[in-house]
Amino acid sequence: MKYKLFVVFSFLLLIRVSVFSQEHHAKTDTVASHSHETMQGHEGHDHGTDAQHTEAGHHGDTYEKFDPASTAIHHISDANVYSIMDKIRIPLPMILYAKDKGLDMFMSSKFHIGAHEDGHTAYNGYVMQHGSVHRVLDPSFPAQGEVNLGEHPFTLKTEEVNGKKTDVKYLTYQGKEYRLDARSTLDGGILGGGITSFYDFSVTKNVLSMILVSLFLLWAFRKAAKAYEAQPGKAPTGLQGVLEPIFLFIRDEVAIPFIGKDKYMKFLPLLMSIFFFILGLNLFGQIPFLGSTNVTGNLTVTMILAVIVFLVVNFNGKRDYWQHIFWMPNVPVFVKPLLAVVEIMSLFIKPLTLMLRLAGNISAGHIAILSFIGLIFIFGKSGASIGGGAIGTAMAVPLTLFMMAIELIVAFVQAFVFTILTASYIGAAIEEHHHADHAEGSHH
């Protein structure tokens, strides 16, 4: 039994690491597969990938090369359309702002989104490529109204931008190639392209999920609260019976021990909101076939949560808290500035790890599940080999089920960990102690 578990876990570990290592190779693969796609429309456009052209462009028995890494990344990313099982597409409102063009507001159904979440129509100079909106930055491209793009209008090329190899997307329209501009990101170009020609304030898939989960929580807790009024002193029933033990667990195991019996009531609403919001989104993302949104695996979402925690902790920091940061008592004077540097660093590392931990764990779970499902397409050569597909399915189904069971635990554990760490940071900040007994884990 022990041995079996060991084998399974080491396999899981291998898969997780290989997902990251494949990322680099994935880039060249996508170039090959996408230039193959363009081949159907017209011949020989990008000369850089001629070798791959002849390799991938052989007619007849070729199949579109399946790339598990980029597929996984695409599925964990946010999107401007909510696709359920690649069939039902819920259009979302687009709110786009470009400096030279002004505000554009329309529904994403204007793009006529088809397979791979690619839009078949350009609208007001914007196009939809792989679920995210791009702008065609060319004066010769019609900036107003709908433009029909035809089949497979998009190509991907690897280009060197600022000494870094990046994927640049192109649109082919009436035999001319147009460079696509991605939305602005405020990360200094680390994850995206930095500031570009337009800003995207749209209600995306993630935003819709957050609204849905918030509304559900509002409904559930109002219902449970009403039940306490309707039958006071009675044993909880139904939804109330589900929420009460979790609520009491967070209060008795997290809030009271870490913050203290007399002060915890002030922070309980925050802790409960954080816990149930994260738990709700984690579980919502686990529902199969329902878009499986990766909201808590999105760095932006977790960053905002971490910033809220950072502000609450530091605005509630008492004198002792700041003294321990800037001028640590009970240590020699020459150590004090050194410790101050370390403590100031840890001030920012704490919310940073909160942000990374949640996003990393949830994204890793989604990537692992997607990789297992990807086994079907790897073995089945994207539908070319039925027998391979059957073997892949036989492997993928138990592995995916196993991973989803693990993810169910992770959903609870990560929500719990975020809450317990928030509580411990708040507890350390508001503690007013005497210097004889300040040992319990507030400094590490």
Added chain:
Amino acid sequence: MTGTLAAVGAGLAVIGAGIGIGMVGGKAMEAIARQPEASGDIRSGMILMAAFVEGAALIAILLSIFMAG
């Protein structure tokens, strides 16, 4: 090349975190076996410590992703 190196880095980070979390979990189990009545406190302490170890590993993995990209 940098991609491969980044993958090796991610692997090393995972090994470190694995050892760390293994030690946290193992010691916590020992402690619970010794004092079953304190299992609640030990368990929440264990999860807290495991979260700290994991945080360090995640920083390393994210760094390696950025290096690869």
